[in-house]
Amino acid sequence: xxxxEIGFASIVxxxxxxxxxxxxxxxxxxxxxxxxxxxxxxxxxxxKLMVAAFKDSISDYLFGVVPLFVLMGLVVSVAGIGRDxxxxxxxxxxxxxxxxGVATVAANAIFAAITGISIASAAVFTKxxxxxxxxxxxxxxxxxxxxxxxxxxxxxxxxxxxxxxYGVLTEQSVGDLFIAGxxxxxxxxxxxxxxxxxxxRWAPGFIGGTTVSTDDMPTMSFxxxxxxxxxxxxxVALVLGGIYGGIFTPTEAGAAGAAGALIIAxxxxxxxxxxxxxxxxxxxxxxxxxCFLIMGAxxxxxxxxxxxxxxxxxxxxxxxxxxxxGVVIAMILIMVLLGTILxxxxxxxxxxxxxxxxxxxxxxxxxxxxVIAILAVEIGLLTPPFGLAVYVIKSTLGPDTDITLGQIFKxxxxxxxxxxxxxxxxxxxxxxxxxxx
Amino acid sequence: MTDVNDATPARGQGGGGDGPxxxxxxxxxxxxxxxxxxxxxxxxxxxxxxxxxxxxxxxVAEMVAFSIVGIVFLQLAHTLRSGALTRSDxxxxxxxxxxxxxxxxxxxxxxLTGAALLALTFWYFxxxxxxxxxxxxRNFMGNPGFFVIPTWPLYALMAIGMAATVLQYLxxxxxxxxxxxx
Amino acid sequence: QETLNLTVxxxxxxxxxxxxxxxxxxxxxxxxxxxxxxxVEIEWNEAYGGTLVKLGAEAQSxxxxxxxxxxxxxxxxxxxxxxxNMTYAMPFGPTDAKLVTEAAEHALxxxxxxxxxxxxxxxxxxxxxxxxxxxxxxxxxxxxxTRADMAGVKISGAGPNLSWLDGTDAVGVQxxxxxxxxxxxxxxxxxLIGWITANAPAKIWEVAPYxxxxxxxxxxxxxxxxxxxxxxGFSDTTKEAFRVAAQAYQDAYFEEQNARIEGSTQxxxxxxxxxxxxxxxxxxxWIENMANPSSAWMEAARxxxxxxxxxxxxxxxxxxxxxxxxxxxxxxx
Ligand code: NA
Ligand code: NA
Numbered sequence: 001x002x003x004x005e006i007g008f009a010s011i012v013x014x015x016x017x018x019x020x021x022x023x024x025x026x027x028x029x030x031x032x033x034x035x036x037x038x039x040x041x042x043x044x045x046x047x048k049l050m051v052a053a054f055k056d057s058i059s060d061y062l063f064g065v066v067p068l069f070v071l072m073g074l075v076v077s078v079a080g081i082g083r084d085x086x087x088x089x090x091x092x093x094x095x096x097x098x099x100x101g102v103a104t105v106a107a108n109a110i111f112a113a114i115t116g117i118s119i120a121s122a123a124v125f126t127k128x129x130x131x132x133x134x135x136x137x138x139x140x141x142x143x144x145x146x147x148x149x150x151x152x153x154x155x156x157x158x159x160x161x162x163x164x165x166y167g168v169l170t171e172q173s174v175g176d177l178f179i180a181g182x183x184x185x186x187x188x189x190x191x192x193x194x195x196x197x198x199x200x201r202w203a204p205g206f207i208g209g210t211t212v213s214t215d216d217m218p219t220m221s222f223x224x225x226x227x228x229x230x231x232x233x234x235x236v237a238l239v240l241g242g243i244y245g246g247i248f249t250p251t252e253a254g255a256a257g258a259a260g261a262l263i264i265a266x267x268x269x270x271x272x273x274x275x276x277x278x279x280x281x282x283x284x285x286x287x288x289x290x291c292f293l294i295m296g297a298x299x300x301x302x303x304x305x306x307x308x309x310x311x312x313x314x315x316x317x318x319x320x321x322x323x324x325x326g327v328v329i330a331m332i333l334i335m336v337l338l339g340t341i342l343x344x345x346x347x348x349x350x351x352x353x354x355x356x357x358x359x360x361x362x363x364x365x366x367x368x369x370x371v372i373a374i375l376a377v378e379i380g381l382l383t384p385p386f387g388l389a390v391y392v393i394k395s396t397l398g399p400d401t402d403i404t405l406g407q408i409f410k411x412x413x414x415x416x417x418x419x420x421x422x423x424x425x426x427x428x429x430x431x432x433x434x435x436x437x
Numbered sequence: 438m439t440d441v442n443d444a445t446p447a448r449g450q451g452g453g454g455d456g457p458x459x460x461x462x463x464x465x466x467x468x469x470x471x472x473x474x475x476x477x478x479x480x481x482x483x484x485x486x487x488x489x490x491x492x493x494x495x496x497v498a499e500m501v502a503f504s505i506v507g508i509v510f511l512q513l514a515h516t517l518r519s520g521a522l523t524r525s526d527x528x529x530x531x532x533x534x535x536x537x538x539x540x541x542x543x544x545x546x547x548x549l550t551g552a553a554l555l556a557l558t559f560w561y562f563x564x565x566x567x568x569x570x571x572x573x574x575r576n577f578m579g580n581p582g583f584f585v586i587p588t589w590p591l592y593a594l595m596a597i598g599m600a601a602t603v604l605q606y607l608x609x610x611x612x613x614x615x616x617x618x619x
Numbered sequence: 620q621e622t623l624n625l626t627v628x629x630x631x632x633x634x635x636x637x638x639x640x641x642x643x644x645x646x647x648x649x650x651x652x653x654x655x656x657x658x659v660e661i662e663w664n665e666a667y668g669g670t671l672v673k674l675g676a677e678a679q680s681x682x683x684x685x686x687x688x689x690x691x692x693x694x695x696x697x698x699x700x701x702x703x704n705m706t707y708a709m710p711f712g713p714t715d716a717k718l719v720t721e722a723a724e725h726a727l728x729x730x731x732x733x734x735x736x737x738x739x740x741x742x743x744x745x746x747x748x749x750x751x752x753x754x755x756x757x758x759x760x761x762x763x764x765t766r767a768d769m770a771g772v773k774i775s776g777a778g779p780n781l782s783w784l785d786g787t788d789a790v791g792v793q794x795x796x797x798x799x800x801x802x803x804x805x806x807x808x809x810x811l812i813g814w815i816t817a818n819a820p821a822k823i824w825e826v827a828p829y830x831x832x833x834x835x836x837x838x839x840x841x842x843x844x845x846x847x848x849x850x851x852g853f854s855d856t857t858k859e860a861f862r863v864a865a866q867a868y869q870d871a872y873f874e875e876q877n878a879r880i881e882g883s884t885q886x887x888x889x890x891x892x893x894x895x896x897x898x899x900x901x902x903x904x905w906i907e908n909m910a911n912p913s914s915a916w917m918e919a920a921r922x923x924x925x926x927x928x929x930x931x932x933x934x935x936x937x938x939x940x941x942x943x944x945x946x947x948x949x950x951x952x
Contacts, residue, residue, distance in 0.1 A: 018525055019527060019528055021524050021547060022547045022550060023522045025522065026550060054562070055565075057673070058505055059503070061502055063505050064501035066505070067476070068473070068477055164798075169668065173821060174801060245805070246807050248484045248488075249801070256484060259478075283470070284466060284515070285512065285519060287512065289522055292513060301670065305628075306664065311665075398521065406525070487792065491771055491790045495781075495793070496778070574919065575740065575923060581916050581919035582914070582919075584778060
């Protein structure tokens with residue numbers, strides 16, 4: 001078999017093993033190990049590459065703060081801060097079917113301004129929003145689908161690690177890229193909001209949320225609402241103020257936010273020792289589960305790099321002599337396809353170095369292209385079989401949840417479609433990305 | 438107050454009946470949990486020292502990069518034990534409806550696969566650890582004169598974590614075969 | 620005719636000149652050289668930008684045989700390749716990147732058998748193609764002319780560069796080009812230690828318009844390396860082809876770097892940036908007051924059993940012959 005054939009065959013084998021129920025991380029590692037063995041005809045080398053992936057895939061400040069963002073979300077949840085916030089949101093959106101879904105999207109858009117990684121958004125809101133939405137009668141798949149979909153906002157609204165990576169790979173100003181992401185991020189948030197309202201009207205069975213009759217609910221007083229909102233407002237102000245006031249970086253915000261949430265919970269006497277310990281244990285489980293997956297994904301993308309598949313895709317598809325639009329569309333399709341099996345950063349590392357020189361030759365606006373690229377790779381967060389946002393939600397829900405992976409993918413599907421819609425809008429109207437520059 | 442009982446661990450595949458493995462795995466996990474808090478405090482201390490006293494802590498980036506790997510490997514076995522490692526339950530559930538035994542056999546097979554793969558990695562990792570131990574001059578993170586941390590303690594934790602995970606996979610497979618887990 | 624399958628990989632993406640010219644210059648030259656005799660043909664598999672090896676793991680990957688050709692870089696892999704960091708341990712050196720590289724490569728090769736020793740210890744054979752980053756300076760939000768101007772100013776930089784701030788009351792904040800722009804924009808730091816051809820694509824002057832010429836000097840970062848097992852299996856003509864190509868790579872790098880320095884400086888001035896000359900007497904006082912930047916690095920090299928004293932003496936002597944003397948004698952203190 002050629003490297004290319006092994007690359008494609010690995011995808012089929014991976015699909016079978018994942019759906020059979022082998023742990024996803026183990027699947028990725030096993031397929032990569034065998035793949036490298038076959039490509040290089042050398043099992044020794046395959047094992048050494050696996051060791052390398054274990055040692056250095058996550059050894060980075062960026063991954064180091066993942067547990068802290070998870071911890072912040074769990075504390076907000078266990079201390080009842082999330083519940084209070086959603087009680088108020090329920091009150092505010094009580095006239096709208098799907099109101100809590102809209103509230104989750106809005107909250108995510110705000111949270112996006114304090115986090116640079118979608119994993120953090122997904123972990124936080126799984127703990128904060130999902131129990132509340134289910135308490136209010138929403139279907140399991142919609143509750144998690146909203147969280148998965150709106151986690152994407154974390155990468156589109158600045159700060160964003162993917163924009164930073166794109167800036168490094170294409171020599172574009174990170175400042176310009178951040179500004180370019182703002183309008184598309186808000187458009188995506190609004191599209192989600194409208195989409196939820198539309199689903200509430202035309203597909204109420206999909207979202208649920210109708211079992212609580214809102215008319216006979218006691219109306220909260222303004223003071224009551226303010227008291228319930230105070231903790232989350234203080235936390236958001238602390239983190240946003242810290243970042244934009246130059247006290248700490250978006251990466252360090254994980255630590256500051258987790259500490260802030262702990263202090264608020266302790267001051268409000270809502271966090272006992274036993275709860276605190278349970279929160280820490282679960283933080284560890286989510287972190288280990290996600291980081292182990294990332295090691296597997298890193299190994300898999302290294303195997304693909306060895307197989308020569310990304311280069312082949314670039315040469316045959318991108319280099320086929322299309323016009324500008326043809327090349328951009330081809331790049332989008334490749335990114336979305338790779339998004340089904342790879343993590344966002346790996347896709348950008350594999351595709352952009354091939355696509356960008358061609359597109360520079362065609363005089364494409366690289367800032368606009370950056371927004372297009374981020375949207376395209378982030379669709380992959382929601383698509384099976386390897387959808388990182390979905391996996392984060394699954395592991396944050398914990399082992400005893402009744403929600404299956406399949407339900408999360410199902411719930412996320414409408415949001416992936418809405419992303420594709422916004423992607424098409426930015427493609428057709430480039431000024432959405434460039435207007436603020 | 439919302440309950441965190443859905444986070445309660447150790448109701449998983451290997452739970453109970455496996456001698457000292459349970460406490461060991463839980464102990465490693467606890468160490469990792471404390472470590473997470475330590476990282477939080479370290480970063481907060483760095484922010485405070487930099488902002489208030491113009492004296493940032495050297496090497497925080499290296500320490501955090503070092504720590505996350507250690508934390509993950511310390512907690513991997515317990516994560517597996519509590520059933521929090523990501524997998525698709527679709528086919529396993531369908532099979533279990535037809536035949537409990539077949540589903541248990543599949544789980545055992547998958548657990549043995551995990552054990553084999555990690556055991557292989559462990560086998561290739563031990564020489565790396567040995568080299569880092571005998572030759573720390575070429576195995577450290579950071580820069581001499583600024584901040585330096587040797588890699589052997591991290592590699593030792595990784596090796597312990599891998600070994601514990603291999604044993605947990607084996608214990609889980611044994612439990613599957615004995616019928617303690619559907 | 621024999622066909623070799625070689626994998627070349629780097630941690631940096633091809634927007635970095637030292638990666639770009641692997642694909643653009645090094646590989647074509649090797650192919651052209653080998654075609655002259657026709658004994659050997661090479662099938663290249665190129666994997667840049669960390670798609671196969673992470674930044675800093677190149678030497679380890681060469682040793683493990685995961686890759687065949689890569690880069691040996693001191694500043695990104697201080698544990699394995701620390702000896703290549705000599706210029707980082709000798710700040711306020713020459714600003715001419717080509718001269719610094721010549722001196723560093725001369726020093727490495729002048730110590731008899733040292734490169735073989737390094738190859739045995741790391742599994743990576745240094746084949747030349749050394750390159751240096753253009754001169755390091757400080758870009759900030761306020762102009763810096765004296766040490767008093769620097770007091771309390773937070774300056775971002777990679778770990779080893781921050782040691783250079785000793786002797787002033789500036790505050791070193793650890794970071795990298797990935798975070799610099801944002802950190803300065805929000806105010807986490809007030810500037811950075813960096814170089815003009817990296818400042819330009821990030822448009823650093825938008826947030827830190829003053830480019831203060833303190834002249835830390837150009838910094839040699841390393842060169843090209845081949846996995847030792849591979850190299851030992853090469854015929855003499857193949858080895859020669861690689862050495863010729865490494866030289867062509869180096870020449871192409873410096874040629875484009877010079878053009879980029881000019882272009883970047885112009886882009887900065889056009890974009891509202893301003894060059895500030897740091898006061899010479901103040902700079903001398905700074906250098907006098909700085910904790911010795913060489914001692915810990917030399918100690919680490921001695922611990923690895925490397926003839927660092929000999930290498931440094933050769934480095935300083937080469938520069939001295941070329942007309943440059945360090946104002947402070949770091950290595951003999
Ligand atoms: Na964000
Ligand atoms: Na996906």
